Each structure stands twice: as C-alpha cells, then as structure tokens.
Amino acid sequence: MINDILKYGIMYVVLVLVQVLLINNVQLGGIYSPFIYILFILLLPFDTPRYLLLILGFLLGLTIDIFSNTPGIHASATVFAAFLRPGVLMLISSRDNYEPGSAPRISTYGFEWFLKYAVILILAHNLFLFFAEAFTLHGLFHTLLKAIINSFLSIILIVLSQYLVFRK
Amino acid sequence: MRNLLRFLAKYHAVFLFVFLEVLSITMIVKYNNYQHVKFLNSSNRVTGGIYNGYWGVAQYFSLKELNNELAEENAKLRSELMREELSKIGNDAPQHDSLYRQNFFFITAKVINNSVNRAHNYILLNKGSRHGIKPDMGVVSSDGVVGVVTNVSKNYSTVISILNNRLKISAKIKRNNYFGSLTWDGGDYRKAELDEIPFHVDVAKGDTIVTSGYSAIFPEGLMLGTVSDYSLQGGSNFYKITVNLSVDFKNLVYVDVIQNKTRDEILKLESTDENDQ
Numbered sequence: 001m002i003n004d005i006l007k008y009g010i011m012y013v014v015l016v017l018v019q020v021l022l023i024n025n026v027q028l029g030g031i032y033s034p035f036i037y038i039l040f041i042l043l044l045p046f047d048t049p050r051y052l053l054l055i056l057g058f059l060l061g062l063t064i065d066i067f068s069n070t071p072g073i074h075a076s077a078t079v080f081a082a083f084l085r086p087g088v089l090m091l092i093s094s095r096d097n098y099e100p101g102s103a104p105r106i107s108t109y110g111f112e113w114f115l116k117y118a119v120i121l122i123l124a125h126n127l128f129l130f131f132a133e134a135f136t137l138h139g140l141f142h143t144l145l146k147a148i149i150n151s152f153l154s155i156i157l158i159v160l161s162q163y164l165v166f167r168k
Numbered sequence: 169m170r171n172l173l174r175f176l177a178k179y180h181a182v183f184l185f186v187f188l189e190v191l192s193i194t195m196i197v198k199y200n201n202y203q204h205v206k207f208l209n210s211s212n213r214v215t216g217g218i219y220n221g222y223w224g225v226a227q228y229f230s231l232k233e234l235n236n237e238l239a240e241e242n243a244k245l246r247s248e249l250m251r252e253e254l255s256k257i258g259n260d261a262p263q264h265d266s267l268y269r270q271n272f273f274f275i276t277a278k279v280i281n282n283s284v285n286r287a288h289n290y291i292l293l294n295k296g297s298r299h300g301i302k303p304d305m306g307v308v309s310s311d312g313v314v315g316v317v318t319n320v321s322k323n324y325s326t327v328i329s330i331l332n333n334r335l336k337i338s339a340k341i342k343r344n345n346y347f348g349s350l351t352w353d354g355g356d357y358r359k360a361e362l363d364e365i366p367f368h369v370d371v372a373k374g375d376t377i378v379t380s381g382y383s384a385i386f387p388e389g390l391m392l393g394t395v396s397d398y399s400l401q402g403g404s405n406f407y408k409i410t411v412n413l414s415v416d417f418k419n420l421v422y423v424d425v426i427q428n429k430t431r432d433e434i435l436k437l438e439s440t441d442e443n444d445q
Contacts, residue, residue, distance in 0.1 A: 021222050024283065031285045050181035058188045065195075067215050068283070069290040069326065072195030079192060083185045132196060133287050 008044065012060065015040050020067040023157075031146070034154040035074075037064055038125050039161065041082050042118060045103040050086055057082030070133070077129035081121050092116050106162040118158055119151075126151040216280075216324040219292060223280040234421055241310050272387050274424040275300055277325075284357035284417045289331040291315060293423065296323045304385060306426040312391035312414035313337065313379060314423050325425075330392075331357055331417055338383055339392050342376040344369065350377070350392060350411065357417050359396065362409040369407070371398050377411050384431040 019037040027033050041057055061078030065071050089098070092113065098104075106114040130147035176183065227234075277299075281292035295301055297320045307314040307327050315329040328335045331352050339362060340347035348364035362377060375395040381388025397410040428434075 017218075021218075027285045033285060051184050054181065054184045054188055058192070061192070067218075068286070070286065070288065071198075072192040076189055076192030076196065079185065079188045083181070086181075132193070 004045070008040070011043070012040055016060070016063050016067070019064060024068065028153060032150050032153055034150065034157045035122075035125070035129070036154065036157055036161065038078065038081060038122060038154070039158050041078065041085060042121060042158070043103055043105070044085075045101065046089065046098045047100050053082040053085060054079055073129060073132050076132050077125050080128045081125040084121060084124050088117060088120050092120075106159075111159075114162065115155075115159060118155055122154050122158065123148075123151045126154065216292065216321065219281045220294060220324075223278070223294075230419075230421065233419070237310070237421070244310075273427040273429065275427060276422060276424055277301070278422060279420045280324075282329075282417065282420055284331055287332075287354050288334060289329045289417075290318070291327040291329050291420070291423075293317075293325045293327060293425070294323070295425070296321050296325045298322050300427065301325050301425050304431075305428070306385040306390075307423050308386075308390055308426060309415055309420060309423045311416065312393065313386065314415055314417075314420065316385055317425065327423075329417065330360060330413065330415070337386070337392070338380045339377050340380040341365070341369070341371065341395075342378045342389070347380040347382065348406075348409075358413055360393065360411050360413055362395075362411050363406060365407045365409060367400055367405055367407060371395060371407060371409065373397065384428055384434040386426065387428075 015037045019035065023036055024033055037060060040060055041053070044053065044056070057078040058075055061073075061075030062071075064074040064078075068074070089104070099108075102108060104114070104117060126147045127144075130143050130150070134143045275295060277293040277295040279291055280294045283289045283291075291307075291314065293301075293307075301317060301320050303317055303320055305317045307317060313330065315327040315332070316335060317325050318328045319326045330337065330350070333352055333354055335351070337350045338347060339350040346365055346369045348362050350360050350362050352360045365371065373395055377392045377395065379386040379388060379390040379392060391414045393411040393413040395409055396412040398407050400407055
C-alpha cells in the first residue's frame, strides 16, 4: 500500500514535469502538443475508489493548468476522463473480472485491450479539453479536427511509453 | 434522513463529478477577468522557480544565436547613437528643455516560458515588482510589440501575448495614419488581424502597421507587422486585413518592458473625461 502510494506519487511528479518542461515545448505542425499526463489516470489500480479517481484527476489537471496559465481547462477535462474510466473498464472487460489489486497494464491485458482502453479515454479527454478551451473561439469543425489529431498523437506517445518505460 | 444519506452515498461519484466540473468551469469563465486571478498562474514562486531552473539549463543550447542577436542589436544601437550625435551638431537647443523630457524607459527581461499553440498564450518573464515592473506595462522585443504585463509577483511577471484573443492593440497604418485594432484569431502564430479600417482607405500589401499611441501602454510608432493580405467582405464597411507579425514568437529570448512616466497623468485626465459623459 505504502509502496503503491510512493510509486504513483513519483509517477505523478515525473509525468507533470515531462509534460510541462518537455512535451509542451515540442509543437508538431506548430499547434499540436500531445498530452501524456493523462497516463496517470489510465494506470491507477482497478480498485481505486471513484471519488479518489475524481479528486486525483482534478488535482492533476489543476497542476498542469497552473503551469500553463489555463485555470480550469485541463482540470475539467481530466475530471471528465476520470469519471468515465470505471464505465469504460466495465465496457471493454476482456474477462469476466479484472484481478483485484492489479492495474491496467499492456503487459497483463495485451496490446489490443490497452489500445481500446486508451483510445476511448484519450479521445474523451482531448475533445472535452479543446471544447473547454474553445468556449469563446473558433468553429465547431476546426476544434473537432484539432482534438482528433491531438488525440491521435497522444495515443501514439502513450502506447509507445508503455513499451519503453513502463514494462516490467 | 437515512434514505437521503443512502442516496448520497450511492451516487457520491456523480455528485463529486458535477461539483468538480462546476468548480473547473467557474475557473475557466472567471479567468476572462485575467487581472483578477492573482495566484493561479505561473508567476507564483513554485512554478516560477521550476521554470527558472529549467531555463538555466536550456539557455545554453541557444547561446550562439543569442550572441548573434545581441551583436546585431548593439550595432543597430550604435548606429542610432551616431545619428543622434550628428544631429546634435546642427541644433542643441531642445536638449535641456523640460518639455522634451524622456517619457518612456525600458527594463530588459528574459523570457523563461512561452507558448504559441494555445488559444490564450502567455509569456513568463524573470523580472517582477522588485525590478519596477507593474501590471499594464507594454512589452516589446527588438523586432516589435510582444504583449502587455498582466500579473506581477516579486521576481516574476506574466505577459499576455499578442497571440491571445483577449488582447486588442490599437494600431495604425503608418503611411496614412488610419487606425484600427489588432487581434489574433487563434490560428497561425505569425499572423494577426487588423479590424476597423474603413473601406475608403487606400491599403496596399506590404504596408507597415505600427502602434497608434492612443493608449498609455505603448508609445506611438512601434513596429507590429506588415499587411500580407486584405479583402472587403460583401456588404461590410470595413476591410479584413491580415498582418504578418514582425516578432517571431517562437524564438523570443530577451524583451524590454516599457515604463511610461506619464501614465498616471494620462489615466487621470482620461477618467475626468469619462465622468463628463
């Protein structure tokens, strides 16, 4: 338990720093920069209580917001993704049940399962985020396109990270 | 009462979700009054410190270009100094006249965080109130106008960049002095739009756009960009003018914050006018 808290604590700090110091400076095509920090929400253990998911999502989003001067935008989108997570897990369960105490990992549940899981949540996160940002700006189609392209980049990065960094 | 508690316990996640979303969206909406958010921005001590440390490492990678830029700027300044000296020989009368007092002073600062890819872009500078920076001061680089200071802490300040649709800058066409307002539309970081230029005005591609000086923030005649394209929409009385921004926001390193010595005087005078209306 203590071990887990420490592990996820480090993951939180590292993901935030990687996001704000590295990835936010890499802008593909001038305007797209993938969001990797949502990985923290994706990788929390299966038996994380729903309220904890939401609170962690809010804190994570808010941290990113404070670094990028966008109060509320990342927070709202990450809370939304955290809210959807239990439902999505239920929807795509490959077996009858997930092993209690374990976490969603590509090594245990396979590439196809993880891709499905990541695509749904990342798409939801990006769509919510770009529409929250657009609020007062841009047409519908433009925002939609931007969100989808950005989700695609995020998915590639997150799936790759599973093979490079998070394998056991 | 027991039923109520059971109901709350059963749907606690939904309630928490709605509560957190309302909180976040309030933040998004409130932030439109960007002056009022005092602490939830990157000029606070922790985030400012992290960015500053990061910049300490990252700056080594751009030292070469930076040197070139500084050398160029030195050369330019030296040449201007020369011209000044030469003109003095002709008439030295106004030099000590208090009417010709210098109004604008510059504080040089380093950019330690910057973005161009969001709908609302902000820049973080490594100087703050300790160095004399206050909200609503203009910020320029050697190429032209960059933005306006919004929040100031002791050692850092945030600047709302031209690449932010919440900022409008009063601008004019240098050639014929017609003025309008310059805004960014959220797309390309090298282009902005100039509105409110009436259709009878003679506009041409390549016309220089400069600040109008109709505010206490920027002096008149600072470079903003050049006209890259213009069109007249059917039925409209105003041109839609696209401007190539002169500042490259992607490689901004050193900027100057403009201190206007007569700002308070101007604002005071303007506020008496408002009272009349």
